[in-house]
Amino acid sequence: MFSMFSTALLAQDACKEIYDSLNIVGSLPADYCMSLSVYLSSELTDNNFITSSQNPNLKPRVLQNRNAEPSGAGLLNQSGAVTSVQPIALAGGSFATGGTDDGASTIFALTLNPSIFYTDISNPNETAKSSRLGDITVFFPTNAVEENTSELEYFGIRARLNITGISTGDELLQNVQSIYSRLTIDQNKVALSINKLLNEATDKQACYDQIKNKEESTNSCYSNIEFPVFTQKQKDELESKLREARMKADSKYFGLDLRFDSGDPTLGSKPGAAGTRLFGGLARGRTLEDKKEQTMKYHFRIGVDYFDQEDYQSISTDTVMNMPVMDTTMVLGRTNFSLDSAFGLEFSKSVENQTVSFSTGLELRLARDIPDDMDEVFQTNYMMLRSSLSVPFTSTNKISLNLGVPVFGEISPVFSISANWSLLLPD
Amino acid sequence: MPYKGNVSKNSTITAELSCSSSNSGSALLFITSSDGNGDSKAVAPGGADSVSITPTESGILNVIVDFGSNIDSGVLTVKENGSNIPGSTENVQGDLRWSYSVN
Numbered sequence: 001m002f003s004m005f006s007t008a009l010l011a012q013d014a015c016k017e018i019y020d021s022l023n024i025v026g027s028l029p030a031d032y033c034m035s036l037s038v039y040l041s042s043e044l045t046d047n048n049f050i051t052s053s054q055n056p057n058l059k060p061r062v063l064q065n066r067n068a069e070p071s072g073a074g075l076l077n078q079s080g081a082v083t084s085v086q087p088i089a090l091a092g093g094s095f096a097t098g099g100t101d102d103g104a105s106t107i108f109a110l111t112l113n114p115s116i117f118y119t120d121i122s123n124p125n126e127t128a129k130s131s132r133l134g135d136i137t138v139f140f141p142t143n144a145v146e147e148n149t150s151e152l153e154y155f156g157i158r159a160r161l162n163i164t165g166i167s168t169g170d171e172l173l174q175n176v177q178s179i180y181s182r183l184t185i186d187q188n189k190v191a192l193s194i195n196k197l198l199n200e201a202t203d204k205q206a207c208y209d210q211i212k213n214k215e216e217s218t219n220s221c222y223s224n225i226e227f228p229v230f231t232q233k234q235k236d237e238l239e240s241k242l243r244e245a246r247m248k249a250d251s252k253y254f255g256l257d258l259r260f261d262s263g264d265p266t267l268g269s270k271p272g273a274a275g276t277r278l279f280g281g282l283a284r285g286r287t288l289e290d291k292k293e294q295t296m297k298y299h300f301r302i303g304v305d306y307f308d309q310e311d312y313q314s315i316s317t318d319t320v321m322n323m324p325v326m327d328t329t330m331v332l333g334r335t336n337f338s339l340d341s342a343f344g345l346e347f348s349k350s351v352e353n354q355t356v357s358f359s360t361g362l363e364l365r366l367a368r369d370i371p372d373d374m375d376e377v378f379q380t381n382y383m384m385l386r387s388s389l390s391v392p393f394t395s396t397n398k399i400s401l402n403l404g405v406p407v408f409g410e411i412s413p414v415f416s417i418s419a420n421w422s423l424l425l426p427d
Numbered sequence: 428m429p430y431k432g433n434v435s436k437n438s439t440i441t442a443e444l445s446c447s448s449s450n451s452g453s454a455l456l457f458i459t460s461s462d463g464n465g466d467s468k469a470v471a472p473g474g475a476d477s478v479s480i481t482p483t484e485s486g487i488l489n490v491i492v493d494f495g496s497n498i499d500s501g502v503l504t505v506k507e508n509g510s511n512i513p514g515s516t517e518n519v520q521g522d523l524r525w526s527y528s529v530n
Contacts, residue, residue, distance in 0.1 A: 024430070024431075024433075024514070026431070026432030026433060026434075026512050026513050026514060026515070027433055027435060027507070027512075029433040029528060029530055030435075030530045031485065034530050035433045035528035037528075038430065038486075038527070038528035039430040039526075039528070041487070041526070042429040042430040042487075042524075042526035043429070120453055120471060177457060177465050177467045180457050180459050180465060180467075180491055181459045181463055181464070181465045183459075183489070184460060184465075184488070184489045185463065187461070187487050187489070188461035188486040188487045191486070191487055191528075
């Protein structure tokens with residue numbers, strides 16, 4: 001017992017001598033060998049693991065949600081079977097072309113996250129929260145300008161507010177902080193291993209020198225340090241953890257989906273289609289399964305659509321010429337409320353931080369008291385099966401193929417190709 | 428040198444960062460200890476903030492600063508129970524980590 005005690009005291013004396021030679025100012029350690037071990041671990045880890053992880057790409061771009069995109073439910077640029085309310089991080093746009101019963105059309109959408117005007121976007125802390133809160137999209141068909149008046153015949157605005165945005169941002173930062181905590185714990189394991197080697201070494205100065213100089217001989221103290229899984233594997237794991245932190249933050253959403261449309265979305269091909277449309281709904285999505293970068297997610301939306309139809313001239317058929325002619329009779333516009341709902345599943349696979357996704361779902365809209373043959377004009381009383389395939393061509397740009405087939409109701413099938421892009425946050 | 432000295436177990440360690448007003452963006456200031464505890468703050472250009480922790484076990488305490496860019500700078504001060512730790516006040520530039528032994 002006395003022998004063990006005196007050995008420990010001798011070890012402390014030897015460690016103190018080395019520690020003092022370092023001219024480190026500050027309070028004196030109670031355990032010189034452990035403090036010396038921490039010193040050595042901090043020198044070693046600079047080269048072995050901390051340098052790579054000390055700055056683990058904790059920049060806003062790493063925290064950016066890259067799956068959000070400008071998209072309008074029921075429009076040609078709708079990518080995904082059911083649109084989500086996850087906002088775009090900074091700004092972006094989409095360009096879609098496709099065909100319906102009304103003919104071919106092209107639509108542009110531009111999306112802006114208003115937080116860029118009041119948030120320091122170089123600050124990961126603020127960006128992680130604000131970039132996930134909400135955005136505003138303006139969309140219009142390219143052929144929506146009237147030829148004679150230059151007035152915009154149709155346009156729409158969509159606002160998305162993700163209520164879970166703020167809390168997921170906090171969670172994300174907490175995850176990143178836990179990575180730093182883990183690094184400190186791992187560094188402590190190295191220090192404990194060095195401490196053990198120093199205490200067991202008969203020549204403590206020689207052991208210290210071997211570690212300090214990284215001598216890699218068989219009997220060297222340096223060669224016997226038990227490193228946790230550092231090196232390249234550790235770096236890869238850290239990057240994976242950061243990716244995981246971002247995916248976790250974006251794994252769920254709950255929020256408001258608001259939309260205002262003005263004009264005639266059929267651009268004159270259907271009498272009575274012009275009017276003002278307001279939509280207000282709740283949207284919810286959550287990752288159900290997350291295995292080896294393959295995820296399955298559900299999207300759900302429920303809301304109310306209000307349509308205020310403009311007065312219009314009816315069209316009758318000339319029985320002699322067998323062609324439609326403009327009637328002089330003015331038909332008074334009506335107002336109508338529809339119940340809107342959609343449910344879909346999205347399957348995605350991440351490859352090198354880029355996500356390929358396929359989604360499919362059903363969209364339902366129901367209303368009462370719609371005049372005969374006017375369901376299509378009011379865009380209601382239908383169920384549609386929608387499917388979408390999105391393939392990225394850069395980390396924030398993707399192309400989507402979108403198909404919508406009516407299950408019942410007077411709704412046109414739709415096929416479109418859309419290209420989506422979004423700006424990157426600072427790196 | 429990343430190793431900055433020794434601090435006592437159960438003492439309150441505070442890291443204060445004052446950022447240069449010409450910095451490109453906010454800096455993140457972290458303090459973590461090997462007992463698993465930590466604290467973090469974002470410090471805007473021209474601003475100052477602090478993080479603190481009370482390590483309850485012997486081991487390591489790290490102060491980490493993640494600047495927006497490598498030319499961003501500031502003044503970092505680490506205190507133990509409110510008193511400056513000798514050698515732990517420096518003008519700093521770029522990302523850094525300071526390690527302390529706790530015992």
